[in-house]
Amino acid sequence: MPNPATAAEPLLSGITVLDFTRVLAGPYSTRLLADLGADVIKIERPGEGDEVRYVGQQLQEGSTDQSAYFSRINAGKRGVGIDLANPASREVILDLLAKADIVVENFAPGVMTKYQLDYASLSAIKPGIVYCSISGFGQKGPLSSMQAYAHLINAFSGMMELERGGIFEPRASNLQAADVLAGAHAFGAICAAMIRKLRTGQGAYVDVSMLECMIAADDVNYGAILNGGSVDRRPRRGMVVHKIGERYVATQLGSGAAMWPRLLKLMNRPELADDPRFQTPGDRRVHWDALEEIIREWLSGYASVEEAVAAISAARMPAAPVTLAEEMIDHPHLAQRQFFQDVPHGAGGKARITAQPFHLDGGPVKPTGPAPWRIGEHTREVLGEVLGYSAERIAGLHDKGAIAFGS
DSSP states (O other): OOOGGGOOSOTTTTOEEEEEOOTTHHHHHHHHHHHTTOEEEEEEOTTTOOGGGGSSOBSSTTOSSOBHHHHHHHTTOEEEEEOTTSGGGHHHHHHHHHHOSEEEEOSOTTHHHHTTOSHHHHHHHOTTOEEEEEESSOSSSTTTTSOOOHHHHHHHTSHHHHHTTTTSOOOOOSSOHHHHHHHHHHHHHHHHHHHHHHHHOOOEEEEEEHHHHHHHHOSSHHHHHHTTOOOOOSSOTTEEEEEETTEEEEEEOSOSTTHHHHHHHHHTOGGGGGOGGGSSHHHHHHTHHHHHHHHHHHHTTSSSHHHHHHHHHHTTOOEEEOOOHHHHTTOHHHHHTTOEEEEEOTTSSEEEEEOOSSEETTEEOOOSSOOOOSTTTTHHHIIIIITOOOHHHHHHHHHTTSEEOOO
């Protein structure tokens, strides 16, 4: 296995990305690109910037635009303040395009067309560009202009209704799954498009739909109804969450053929092997309510969640405690995998953020740069070093209101 300390250059070294994204889905995808070595140039509107700068825990005392949310998904990028509505900014964008390999945006369909920054406009100037649009419903179709947030996509996709399990009222999910799935799919498609570009020179247009990402992530329901079956609107069979003391244990037991004899031995219920209700995995699914009652009674015999997890795991079956997020940030497993990383922050001190959820060449994929700070903090650097603009030209663009500096 390669030694991370001596591994080859980053996978995306030499690749430049123009990042017009905001909130979560787009920034999540471009953070992945940045952590693999791409030079990601994040464009923000002067004075306002990305909306999630203002959401949640602030990293700088007294600030309102330095959220931990924003820092986590934009670390390692270079921030440039450009007002797309200012005519003088177009020369800057086109000069950046000349240096770029990839463009990513997640505005509502039509916004980039208004600024003549859509794929048709930019590919006419640079045919080899890889351009990715992320939106709620895709760029085409009768719903393409519909407002989209992860919460709404969760509702519209059928997932919110399925999560009811036939018991609960529809409710908001804490996990913004549609955004994260769309960002991950965009990242994969962009990388695949780049392989073709490097092989043939041909660019690509990637159109990612949050709605379709959510539906594609479903395991059994859509597969069933697409092929003449029905949706089982009830809690998932085999999955048990049970309270022991003041905590909960999660298990997935009783369905698999190999697991069944181990479960009977652990529960000390050998007679169930001859029970006609539980002879096959199919039988156990049909009679799951009765089996679940037996499993819950057995779980209640443990003194603690820790004791239950230890016993079930020792029998080579799945179980885990229901854990608080506050417990996970100091968990020794994630500490060993170096999943939480400290990065410098422009205001002084450090921000603690997540690394990528995969290791590469034997080590974690860490952020390649500091947490973001002010809107336009790298404007002078990018326009000067990347584009070769003189200080006078940069100052002139600033005087016209086309660009902004971070300080």
